[in-house]
Amino acid sequence: MTAEIIDGKAFAAKVREKVAGHVDRLKDEHGITPGLAVVLVGEDPASQVYVRSKGKQTVEVGMNSYEHKLEADTSEEDLLALIDQLNNDKDVHGILVQLPLPDHLDSDLVINSIDPAKDVDGFHISNVGLLGTGQKSMVPCTPLGCLMMLREHHGSLSGMDAVVVGRSNIVGKPMAQLLLGDSCTVTIAHSRTKDLPEVVRRADIVVAAVGRPEMVPGDWIKEGATVIDVGINRVERDGKNKLVGDADYESCAARAGAITPVPGGVGPMTIACLLANTVTACCRANGLSEPEGLTA
Numbered sequence: 002m003t004a005e006i007i008d009g010k011a012f013a014a015k016v017r018e019k020v021a022g023h024v025d026r027l028k029d030e031h032g033i034t035p036g037l038a039v040v041l042v043g044e045d046p047a048s049q050v051y052v053r054s055k056g057k058q059t060v061e062v063g064m065n066s067y068e069h070k071l072e073a074d075t076s077e078e079d080l081l082a083l084i085d086q087l088n089n090d091k092d093v094h095g096i097l098v099q100l101p102l103p104d105h106l107d108s109d110l111v112i113n114s115i116d117p118a119k120d121v122d123g124f125h126i127s128n129v130g131l132l133g134t135g136q137k138s139m140v141p142c143t144p145l146g147c148l149m150m151l152r153e154h155h156g157s158l159s160g161m162d163a164v165v166v167g168r169s170n171i172v173g174k175p176m177a178q179l180l181l182g183d184s185c186t187v188t189i190a191h192s193r194t195k196d197l198p199e200v201v202r203r204a205d206i207v208v209a210a211v212g213r214p215e216m217v218p219g220d221w222i223k224e225g226a227t228v229i230d231v232g233i234n235r236v237e238r239d240g241k242n243k244l245v246g247d248a249d250y251e252s253c254a255a256r257a258g259a260i261t262p263v264p265g266g267v268g269p270m271t272i273a274c275l276l277a278n279t280v281t282a283c284c285r286a287n288g289l290s291e292p293e294g295l296t297a
């Protein structure tokens with residue numbers, strides 16, 4: 002079988018178009034412009050690239066972008082003061098603190114100081130709890146993007162066997178919650194999982210979120226399964242820098258029914274979902290009906 006390629010880049014463009022339509026409506030009918038604040042502490046080069054890309058796309062869909070770049074040695078007190086200011090700013094509907102934070106800052110404390118209604122990353126404990134109990138919440142962007150692509154490809158996911166490889170708070174765990182919410186039978190695998198190849202071979206849906214370049218080979222993939230590759234790994238090949246996923250693309254594509262590429266798969270959908278979450282947060286903050294099809 003040769004896998005169908007799930008084009009995350011094209012899908013993300015459609016999501017952004019929808020978002021832009023809602024932004025227009027909010028401006029025209031209500032005089033409100035959704036605003037997203039992104040906070041970057043330090044100068045991690047990859048983080049700088051993502052933050053720039055987020056800011057650019059925020060403006061392209063007609064929203065306001067507020068970028069806050071802080072020195073790497075910023076104190077926790079100063080960062081919390083900035084978040085407090087953003088929490089109380091009516092023009093800011095979404096707040097994202099780029100992770101990872103420098104070691105001297107307590108990420109849990111920082112994230113939990115964001116107003117949950119503005120937590121467009123969906124990382125605040127309130128949103129995690131709401132998602133886990135099936136209540137309306139802000140849903141983490143990367144898993145939301147994966148879910149949207151899976152729903153589009155399969156229609157219903159009910160009864161499918163899903164294996165999520167990785168159990169991080171930002172990808173693996175929320176991904177598993179969303180798949181469970183769509184009635185998959187979900188297994189979460191991690192570094193202590195016994196016989197990972199056999200576990201993955203049971204899956205109709207494999208979500209690879211491990212952070213290890215090309216770790217999942219094609220012979221772990223059940224014929225016809227769908228592979229969602231969350232991994233973003235920069236590696237050097239033939240003297241060139243290259244971006245690869247957590248799945249070995251060639252061998253997985255040879256067995257899978259469908260697969261997301263890297264780049265051009267989950268990554269672009271993550272940013273599109275961030276914009277979608279900002280519009281959703283803006284509508285909720287203003288007591289307006291929220292856009293359909295932009296959240297879980």
Ligand SMILES: NC(=O)C1=CN([C@@H]2O[C@H](COP(=O)(O)OP(=O)(O)OC[C@H]3O[C@@H](n4cnc5c(N)ncnc54)[C@H](OP(=O)(O)O)[C@@H]3O)[C@@H](O)[C@H]2O)C=CC1
Nearest residue numbers: 143167168169172191192210211212231232233267268271
């Ligand atoms: N496309 C996008 O938008 C995004 C992409 N990413 C990418 O996704 C990947 C995962 O990110 P993230 O969840 O933050 O990573 P983390 O490092 O936080 O988590 C990785 C998970 O993989 C598990 N793991 C590590 N090695 C193995 C192994 N050999 N076998 C099985 N499981 C293993 C770990 O297990 P254990 O818990 O036991 O240590 C852990 O649960 C990265 O490549 C990252 O760059 C991340 C966010 C967004």
Ligand SMILES: Nc1nc(=O)c2c([nH]1)NC[C@@H]1CN(c3ccc(C(=O)N[C@@H](CCC(=O)O)C(=O)O)cc3)C=[N+]21
Nearest residue numbers: 051097098099100101122233264265266268269271272
């Ligand atoms: N608070 C917070 N929220 C995040 O959502 C968050 C974060 N911190 N820290 C880092 C990770 C990573 N992440 C990506 C976003 C877009 C691409 C993306 O657009 N990737 C392109 C390629 C980009 C490139 O060439 O580097 C693609 O896959 O096609 C990738 C990864 C969001 N993250």
